Amino acid sequence: MVYKYRIAANFIRSKILAHTYKPGEKLPSVQTLSKELSYNSDTIVKAYKLLEAEHLIYASFKSGYYVVKSAIPVTEKNNIIDMVTACPPDSVNPYKDFYHCMEKAIVLYEKKLFEYSSAQGMPELINVLAKHMANFQVFAKPQDIFITNGSQQALYILAAIPFPNGRTKVLVEQPTYSVMLQVLELTKTPIIGIERTHEGIDLSELEAIFKQGDIKFFYTMPRYQNPTGFCYDTVQKKKIINLARQYGVYIVEDDYLADLELDAKVDPMYALGDKEWIIYIRSFSKALLPGLRLGMAIVPKELQNDFIVYKRGIDLNSPILTQGALEIYLRSRMYKFHVQRTKQYYQEKMNILREECVLNNIVKCYIPPTGIYACLSIDGISADNLVNRLAKDNVFISSTAGCYIDCFPHPEGIRLCVCKIENEDIGKVIRLINTRMHRQQKDSCF
Structure with a gap:
């Protein structure tokens, strides 16, 4: 079923793309377009709201709707069905709310947002994250939390730094996050794989691999894994944690979709095991805004010195403006x-x-x-x-x-x-x- 407001939006969009409605030009009023298309005014308002969410037009208070002035050419939709792109759609994209938080951060923190900051991250954001993560049964001290440019930077640092167990190989699930494979290849880290199905992994095989004695850490996405969507149950998570601790293997837990969890009783591995052996990684891209490029890592004390040295070597600090905006966003009802x-x-x-x-x-x-x-x-x-x-x-x-x-x-x-x-x-x-x-x-x- 094709809704009338989408038909109206397609009509307006086609005129924008054909430059019938030019950049900066005021669009016909809701009443005018309602008469032209023989649709009620509510339908036209919904069409305009849809195009506003696509950033093709914008609303001016008590004036009407205008075509966005943009140097970036807009390509017409051509009936493509995309089941590849991992990016929140405009309908759930909190762009406007986050933009408001950025403006508020500038007022609140002023010039602090445009100066050098700690490589560990903005203290105000770290303190808020420490409280925020408690909602997910992740209890961490602020000094153990590090802000990174997305989870990808945290993974790169962990692959590159030496670990206290003195080992060199990384164990990954098969299949696994493709970017992690690229990170391990770029850092020339030896990789070992273990098959993962919707039922989990073979714990006997896992123990045999751990026994070999050269596994630096086991990288895992316990819930809603990329690319499969697989989830471990609590029993298997605990068994994996116990085996890793028994054989001196660290666990890197990538909990990138914790925000989408439906069952409040499902805890991450970090909440179930020894925190000195688990590195917990979280991203704010997939469930929030991809371009935000902010992530966090909870790092055990023994790894923190090397982690911060490598972080400074990559960049002096993660973007302060977006850190300030995220701090305000997390504190709000938004x-x-x-x-x-x-x-x-x-x-x-x-x-x-x-x-x-x-x-x-x-x-x-x-x-x-x-x-x-x-x-x-x-x-x-x-x-x-x-x-x-x-x-x-x-x-x-x-x-x-x-x-x-x-x-x-x-x-x-x-x-x-x-x-x-x-x-x-x-x-x-x-x-x-x-x-x-x-x-x-x-x-x-x-």
Whole structure:
């Protein structure tokens, strides 16, 4: 079903792209456009709000709507269905709220935001984070919290610095976050993989790997893993923690989607184990704003000196303006409202995706209750071929192949990201995947 306000928005958008409505020009009034399109005024207001969220137009108080003056060319939407991009959509993007927080931070902190600051991070933000993280059963002292340029910087530092256990290899789940594999390659860190399925990992194999004695740390995403959406249960988390402690292996816990957790009783590994052996990493990009590029790491005391030395070597400090704005945002009601709205958004997407997989008899799939990633197993056919064929239909999905260590045996799989897709397009994608899969299977029989 195509809503009238979207039809109206498409009409206005096309005129903006064709420069019928020029940059800086005032748009027709709601009443004028309502008569022209034969829609009621509420429909036109919703269309204008949608275009305002896309930053194509802006509202001027008691004046009306205007086309945004922008040097950046805007490309017209061309029916592309994107299940690759991991970026919050405009409908849940808290851009305006965060912009307000940036303005307030400038007033509150003044010139402090434009001076050099501690490489550890802005003290005001760190203190707020220490209180904020307690809501997730993560109890850390301010002196143990380090602000980084996204979680990626924290991962790079941890891969590069020496660890007290004197070991060199990093154990990763297979599949795992592709950026982590790039980090380990760039730092020339030896990598070992262990298979992870929706049921977890083989604990006997994990113990055998730990026994080898050269594992520096085990990198894991316990909940809503990228690229699969897999989650460990509490029992398995505790067993992994106990094995790591028994064999002197650190755990690097990447809890990038903790904000989306639906079950308040689900605790991170950091809350369950010995804090001297667990490094807890959190990002504010996926659930908030990708361009924010702020993350945090809770680092055990033995690693802190090396961590801060490497952090200073990369940059003197993470951006202070965005740190100040984040501190205000976390203290306000805006954060709670945004998280509630975002949870509902992703839960709805996953519910629709699950229903469509059932309707189309796709049984080899894992659809988590929330999160941004789900995965399909398509053994017997080429995931890359399927990706390429769907791209010809303007449907973009990704293979999980890039999330594995070279030469690590793995099934053919598809990662589906629900961030950008419209609800009405989810069924279309699943039907296309189903059709293409059956065609490839038939072709492979000849």
